[in-house]
Amino acid sequence: MTEERLKIRNEGQEWERFEIKGRWAEWTIETAGVGGDVSIDCDTDEGNSHLSLSQDELKQVITFLQKQVKQ
Numbered sequence: 271m272t273e274e275r276l277k278i279r280n281e282g283q284e285w286e287r288f289e290i291k292g293r294w295a296e297w298t299i300e301t302a303g304v305g306g307d308v309s310i311d312c313d314t315d316e317g318n319s320h321l322s323l324s325q326d327e328l329k330q331v332i333t334f335l336q337k338q339v340k341q
Contacts, residue, residue: 279287290297295314302309308328310321323331 275291277289277291279289285301288299290299295312298309298311298313300309301307302322306325308323310323312319
């Protein structure tokens, strides 16, 4: 059985978590706090990194990513 690389946990619930499993790292994206900030975490064998984005920053990231999607 192959493991899914992309997975959404608790889909449709108040608290959702998006998981991306890479070869050497696991990324998680989830809501962080009451204001709707989003937390992005990367865990590797060598440690972890954390990024928190406000709603305005998240909108800028989404706008950038939408431009990268080929039609």
